[in-house]
Amino acid sequence: MRADLEIIREWIRPNTRVIDLGCGEGELLRHLINEKNVRGYGIENDHTNITACIEKGVNVIEKDIDQGLASLRDNSFDTVVMTQALQVMHRPDLIVDEMLRIGKECIVTFPNFGHWRARGYLALRGQMPVSKFLSYSWYDTPNIHFCTFKDFESLCVQKNIHILNRTVVDNEHQHRWWTNLWPNMLGEIAIYRITR
Numbered sequence: 001m002r003a004d005l006e007i008i009r010e011w012i013r014p015n016t017r018v019i020d021l022g023c024g025e026g027e028l029l030r031h032l033i034n035e036k037n038v039r040g041y042g043i044e045n046d047h048t049n050i051t052a053c054i055e056k057g058v059n060v061i062e063k064d065i066d067q068g069l070a071s072l073r074d075n076s077f078d079t080v081v082m083t084q085a086l087q088v089m090h091r092p093d094l095i096v097d098e099m100l101r102i103g104k105e106c107i108v109t110f111p112n113f114g115h116w117r118a119r120g121y122l123a124l125r126g127q128m129p130v131s132k133f134l135s136y137s138w139y140d141t142p143n144i145h146f147c148t149f150k151d152f153e154s155l156c157v158q159k160n161i162h163i164l165n166r167t168v169v170d171n172e173h174q175h176r177w178w179t180n181l182w183p184n185m186l187g188e189i190a191i192y193r194i195t196r
Helices: 003-011 027-036 047-056 092-102 116-125 149-158
Strands: 017-021 039-044 059-062 077-083 103-111 162-169 189-195
Touching: 003 027, 003 077, 003 103, 003 162, 003 189, 017 027, 017 092, 027 039, 027 047, 039 047, 047 059, 077 092, 092 103, 092 149, 092 189, 149 162, 149 189
Parallel strands: 017 039, 017 077, 039 059, 077 103
Antiparallel strands: 103 189, 162 189
């Protein structure tokens, strides 16, 4: 399992209800179901990923998250997870509201577009950054909302959202001592656990 998913797994209590938005192939859910006895569901819109979830025994709903989560009841989950998808949502602020409506706690991860490599690339080359981690060109990227850790934390303040945990990792999803020194400049991926 990816290192960031290991961090997320630690934040989820056993015997709870979890929904993973944009669950991919269901890797995190499968581990949570098997190791923590959670009642887990995924939401995914890619048919290949949906098939992989079914093959792993993960309950998955075919849905476009951008269309909203109105079909899900308030507080129907203990934890709502969204990994590496917030930046591809049309209205990330509304998705965060919906996540906190259907779940008591939410875990969100996203790339930090304020990382020094992205800043340097733009400053020195005058072009949008392309790297191993952000491997798309400006015209074909699924990332439509570029944000930094500070941007996300400002959104939390505006919406009266409480940050329970924040972990900053590098592009290999590893926690390094230096990322805590200056997270918005040195951290590449943010992992937040939030609640109302």
